[in-house]
Amino acid sequence: MVSKLEHLVAAIGWHNGLHDPESEAYKLRNPLLVRSFGRPGKHDIDNEGRRIFESLISGYRACLFDIELKASGESRAGLKETDALENLLGVYGIKGPAAVERVVKFLKKALADQDLSGRTPMTYFLENGETKCQN
Numbered sequence: 001m002v003s004k005l006e007h008l009v010a011a012i013g014w015h016n017g018l019h020d021p022e023s024e025a026y027k028l029r030n031p032l033l034v035r036s037f038g039r040p041g042k043h044d045i046d047n048e049g050r051r052i053f054e055s056l057i058s059g060y061r062a063c064l065f066d067i068e069l070k071a072s073g074e075s076r077a078g079l080k081e082t083d084a085l086e087n088l089l090g091v092y093g094i095k096g097p098a099a100v101e102r103v104v105k106f107l108k109k110a111l112a113d114q115d116l117s118g119r120t121p122m123t124y125f126l127e128n129g130e131t132k133c134q135n
Contacts (some may be wrong), residue, residue, distance in 0.1 A: 008071075010110065085117070
């Protein structure tokens with residue numbers, strides 16, 4: 001079964017053009033266009049500081065881990081698990097009603113949930129209220 005967080009990575013990847021070989025997300029194999037905040041040289045990055053992954057699978061896994069940390073309020077992004085989806089999307093550069101609605105429409109279809117909105121709290125995406133990245 002695909003987790004709600006996986007659907008969220010897919011929705012943002014789709015928004016970022018992951019399906020388009022000319023998009024930055026596709027070229028970097030980075031669905032969320034995550035940046036590197038590690039020590040210099042720790043990760044391969046482009047000229048904008050976005051991570052470059054060796055494969056789409058490794059990029060997807062890193063993005064899933066990143067979004068889980070953010071959604072659960074465990075990252076330096078300052079989000080809490082009670083924050084709205086639109087706040088999380090803003091961290092990934094998806095801002096404004098039209099951009100948020102584009103991701104929400106994808107999620108409504110993927111999750112078969114027409115009640116979902118930009119105001120949906122991140123707890124919705126955390127299965128059983130727990131995260132997989134807790135120690």
